[in-house]
Amino acid sequence: MSNTMSTSSSTDQSAHRLRHVVLISSAAAMGGFLFGYDSAVINGAVEGIRGRFDIGSATLGTVIGIALLGAAVGAMTAGRLADRIGRRRVMQIAALFFAISGIGSMLPFTVWDLSVWRALGGVAIGMASVIGPAYIAEVAPAEHRGKLGSLQQAAIVLGIAISQLVNFAILGLAGGDQRGPLLGLEAWQIMLGIEVLPALVYGFVALRIPESPRYLVARGQIAEAKLVLADIERAGTDLDAEVARIDTQMHSDHKPQLRDLLGGRAVLLPIVWIGIALALFQQMSGINVIFYYSATLWQSVGIDASSSFFYSFTSSIINIIGTIIAILLIDRIGRKTLLVVGSVGMALSLGTAAWAFSFLVGQGDDAFLPDPQATIALIAVHAFVLFFASTWGVILWVLLSEMFPNRIRVAALGVGCMVVWITNWLITVTFPSMADWSLSVSYFIFAAFAAVSAPFVILFVRETKGKTLEDLGSVRSIHHSRTES
Numbered sequence: 001m002s003n004t005m006s007t008s009s010s011t012d013q014s015a016h017r018l019r020h021v022v023l024i025s026s027a028a029a030m031g032g033f034l035f036g037y038d039s040a041v042i043n044g045a046v047e048g049i050r051g052r053f054d055i056g057s058a059t060l061g062t063v064i065g066i067a068l069l070g071a072a073v074g075a076m077t078a079g080r081l082a083d084r085i086g087r088r089r090v091m092q093i094a095a096l097f098f099a100i101s102g103i104g105s106m107l108p109f110t111v112w113d114l115s116v117w118r119a120l121g122g123v124a125i126g127m128a129s130v131i132g133p134a135y136i137a138e139v140a141p142a143e144h145r146g147k148l149g150s151l152q153q154a155a156i157v158l159g160i161a162i163s164q165l166v167n168f169a170i171l172g173l174a175g176g177d178q179r180g181p182l183l184g185l186e187a188w189q190i191m192l193g194i195e196v197l198p199a200l201v202y203g204f205v206a207l208r209i210p211e212s213p214r215y216l217v218a219r220g221q222i223a224e225a226k227l228v229l230a231d232i233e234r235a236g237t238d239l240d241a242e243v244a245r246i247d248t249q250m251h252s253d254h255k256p257q258l259r260d261l262l263g264g265r266a267v268l269l270p271i272v273w274i275g276i277a278l279a280l281f282q283q284m285s286g287i288n289v290i291f292y293y294s295a296t297l298w299q300s301v302g303i304d305a306s307s308s309f310f311y312s313f314t315s316s317i318i319n320i321i322g323t324i325i326a327i328l329l330i331d332r333i334g335r336k337t338l339l340v341v342g343s344v345g346m347a348l349s350l351g352t353a354a355w356a357f358s359f360l361v362g363q364g365d366d367a368f369l370p371d372p373q374a375t376i377a378l379i380a381v382h383a384f385v386l387f388f389a390s391t392w393g394v395i396l397w398v399l400l401s402e403m404f405p406n407r408i409r410v411a412a413l414g415v416g417c418m419v420v421w422i423t424n425w426l427i428t429v430t431f432p433s434m435a436d437w438s439l440s441v442s443y444f445i446f447a448a449f450a451a452v453s454a455p456f457v458i459l460f461v462r463e464t465k466g467k468t469l470e471d472l473g474s475v476r477s478i479h480h481s482r483t484e485s
Contacts, residue, residue, distance in 0.1 A: 025151055033158060041167065053110070057433045064118075070121065073126060095124075103193065174187035276415065349381070350443055353381050
């Protein structure tokens with residue numbers, strides 16, 4: 001009887017610890033939710049901003065894309081800042097920046113101060129994109145780290161979907177007009193200002209979660225670190241030994257620098273170039289055009305404002321479904337196979353959309369797509385989102401965390417993130433002008449990059465499924481030996 005009660009008690013304690021870890025990991029992933037929300041909410045305000053400030057496509061692209069340059073700055077500074085003041089404090093700063101950005105974006109005086117508020121929101125996005133996964137990795141038990149780590153990407157796509165739902169609801173309240181009056185402001189201003197609410201929630205939960213035990217050990221706060229570890233590690237764990245292991249690991253860690261990435265005639269190590277290429281291919285598919293400009297895209301081909309917002313929301317739901325598919329398949333089918341399938345699927349769907357857009361009739365407010373091309377374009381774009389979300393959307397981040405040697409992982413991952421943000425910015429600021437020139441050609445360019453990514457993956461990307469970091473050491477040595485020769 002006593003053995004049964006002891007086993008039951010141990011099971012209850014394990015379940016309690018797992019619930020605790022899930023809760024604090026979910027709280028950290030709130031930064032990912034705001035990352036997705038802030039990135040996509042601008043989709044509903046594009047035409048309102050254009051009309052309010054009477055700006056052209058080039059200036060509009062700059063206003064939309066400046067947040068991505070801010071994200072690059074936030075991503076570069078978040079890691080060092082977290083090592084100095086703590087993971088929780090960086091989350092709180094990011095929450096504050098999100099809130100200030102939301103208020104400022106809701107009440108801009110000119111297009112230029114709107115750009116400043118958007119850039120500040122971008123800094124918060126960059127900080128959240130780094131600190132959330134880092135915190136989750138440091139508090140999650142090893143046996144649950146993979147699943148808990150996926151909370152960040154799930155939160156991002158959920159944030160995108162919620163932003164589109166909020167935009168759709170606000171547009172309905174404003175009579176289908178982005179500049180329609182609502183609460184003494186224009187509808188697009190309310191869309192941007194609502195971000196303050198989840199930002200306040202993020203700031204509150206960041207005050208309630210424990211600090212990372214790794215950071216506490218680094219600061220010499222051993223007693224506090226043991227208290228945190230007692231709540232997240234399995235019953236019976238030797239906390240003194242665990243603290244000693246963390247301390248030893250931290251002192252043996254090599255602080256990566258950019259010069260560690262250099263090697264041979266190619267300037268950078270081959271494995272780093274592969275990571276850069278993967279980041280480029282992911283963004284050059286044009287995925288963020290869907291989440292930043294889809295409402296404008298559908299209106300530009302003759303679909304009314306209310307329906308265009310509805311289709312933006314359905315794209316976000318497809319994005320969530322695709323992310324779930326990727327999480328379920330990534331450790332079964334493998335990274336490389338999924339990437340190739342995604343590349344082929346994206347190329348075909350983007351090519352189909354480009355063909356459909358080539359039938360565009362008229363210009364400006366008089367433009368429209370005839371049937372059946374309009375229906376084909378809608379299906380093709382949704383298919384593209386599904387192929388992207390179920391493959392490249394998740395797998396890029398998994399590969400970037402697995403493919404580099406320990407001594408260059410953080411530095412190489414930082415380079416990959418920078419390439420993602422900069423390429424994202426380039427696509428975002430140029431798309432309005434490209435669409436004005438030729439929407440069809442723009443999508444053919446995206447299709448071409450998706451098509452080329454398939455043979456690149458086949459030739460240069462090595463499968464990492466089911467392999468430990470030690471197993472991958474031989475793969476890395478091949479890359480390094482080529483560089484040294």
